[in-house]
Amino acid sequence: MKTRRSVRAYTGEPVSREVLEDIIDCGRLAATAINIQPWEFVVVTEGPMLRAIAAAAEYGSFIAQAAACVVVMCRDTKYYLEDGCNASQNILVAARAHGLGSCWVAGDKKPYAEKVRKLVGAPATHKVISLLAIGHAAGERETEKRPLTEVLHWEKY
């Protein structure tokens, strides 16, 4: 968890179906409001579809070079966004645990979310939460984080 950072450059080396399945399994096991589990995960690994999603996503062109893009979707429940984000974060951390790079590309609230939903053939009852690029990292980049002493408040703000 502490070493995960967004990776936006990939080597192009494939990731096995077994590893991708384990990563999705970690998403499936995320906490969810009243255990409703409203999610579905579409794992895209084929070049033409990766390129189509990359072209649709405003700041996600690097998806075209990733080994996979996980499209996280949820049924439109009360806590669909919290649930979908929880599963998404689990997936990013699981990818890191497998030694892989990943990057969350926005889905929910983006005008292109509908296009991506249609591209992967999901029904209109489902909302696209995130597009998660996963692959072997071609280099790593540090991101500046606010220090613990600044964000942690004991007992009161």
Ligand SMILES: Cc1cc2nc3c(=O)[nH]c(=O)nc-3n(C[C@H](O)[C@H](O)[C@H](O)COP(=O)(O)O)c2cc1C
């Ligand atoms: C809801 C959400 C949407 C994001 N959308 C994008 C995106 O569209 N394109 C992108 O390159 N990164 C996106 N990111 C990644 C953030 O830019 C990144 O997490 C942030 O800069 C912190 O860097 P880190 O992931 O290395 O800690 C998104 C992250 C979140 C949580």
